[in-house]
Amino acid sequence: MVTTNWNRRHILSLADFTAAEYDTVLQTAASFREVLGRRTKKVPALQGQVVANLFFEPSTRTRNSFELAAKRLSADTLNFAPGTSSLTKGETILDTAKTYLAMGTDMMVIRHREAGVPLAIASEMDRLNTQVAILNAGDGQHEHPSQGLLDLFTICRVFDPENPRLDLLRGKKIAVVGDILHSRVARSNIWSLTATEMELHLAGPPTLLPKWFAGLGSDRPGKLFLHWSLDEALADADFVMTLRLQKERMTNYLLPSLREYHQLYGMTTERLKLCRPDVKILHPGPVNRGVEISSELMDNPDRSLISQQVTNGIAVRMALLYLIGVGKGG
Numbered sequence: 001m002v003t004t005n006w007n008r009r010h011i012l013s014l015a016d017f018t019a020a021e022y023d024t025v026l027q028t029a030a031s032f033r034e035v036l037g038r039r040t041k042k043v044p045a046l047q048g049q050v051v052a053n054l055f056f057e058p059s060t061r062t063r064n065s066f067e068l069a070a071k072r073l074s075a076d077t078l079n080f081a082p083g084t085s086s087l088t089k090g091e092t093i094l095d096t097a098k099t100y101l102a103m104g105t106d107m108m109v110i111r112h113r114e115a116g117v118p119l120a121i122a123s124e125m126d127r128l129n130t131q132v133a134i135l136n137a138g139d140g141q142h143e144h145p146s147q148g149l150l151d152l153f154t155i156c157r158v159f160d161p162e163n164p165r166l167d168l169l170r171g172k173k174i175a176v177v178g179d180i181l182h183s184r185v186a187r188s189n190i191w192s193l194t195a196t197e198m199e200l201h202l203a204g205p206p207t208l209l210p211k212w213f214a215g216l217g218s219d220r221p222g223k224l225f226l227h228w229s230l231d232e233a234l235a236d237a238d239f240v241m242t243l244r245l246q247k248e249r250m251t252n253y254l255l256p257s258l259r260e261y262h263q264l265y266g267m268t269t270e271r272l273k274l275c276r277p278d279v280k281i282l283h284p285g286p287v288n289r290g291v292e293i294s295s296e297l298m299d300n301p302d303r304s305l306i307s308q309q310v311t312n313g314i315a316v317r318m319a320l321l322y323l324i325g326v327g328k329g330g
């Protein structure tokens, strides 16, 4: 197991992740991916530690895979459900976090519809001089770091499942397509994928892909391009990541009809012909079938990595909990 030089406690953003940190997460996750293939999938690494999932916004994949990851590492888990919690009686989010702290929680996994909530809780934990680690499980349209890492892991595994690492992606091309503006997944992927020497092509309608995105990757090893025409972005792509229209975060954006959107920006088997013959499709989920991707393509086992993303998510989240938890002396 790789544990060298891991000094990061909170995981709030991928913006300042170093190449060495990415490779450490990838290699640690590869070890856990192998463990998940065994008959006995549990290891004692975090025995006695407490991981609390504080999800103030709905989730299927992230919440359950963080819980399963913690259980596979033998940690105790607590699951917070806002609708049945004392939030409904007026308790604040910070007081909720302090309540979990008082129960001896070591790591808190936070999802919230507002950007910055995980940072606010991390700052409070630091101010109180605690060793509690905060993991951002998606905050508004800011970031979703564990999703960015599991996407990177899934892409690297296509080339070397046993030894995934950044240098495998040199010269590869990925198109990220759809509602970039409202996507925290796209933000985290911009940081992780431009940390490699890949070409990252963002594509979407101008209302969902403002020009200022072009400035995000300028000082990084990868090259970032913007396209309002999907066909340009897809030319010779090795990977295509499609994104859901995140209507829950849209305020005053006028969208074409979903049918028109699918015609202009939906991924289909026909459109895939523009890409490399061995192109692979990713989607962070949840998917709106027939809008950003056709059902036929989503269910094509030769093209779709969507199920692998879910499985890999457990291994990557095990890696994060392990690296942080062992670093805390667990």
Ligand code: CP
Residues within 6 Å of the ligand: 058, 059, 060, 061, 062, 063, 138, 144, 147, 284, 285, 286
């Ligand atoms: N990708 C993702 O965050 O999915 P969930 O909302 O189901 O957690």
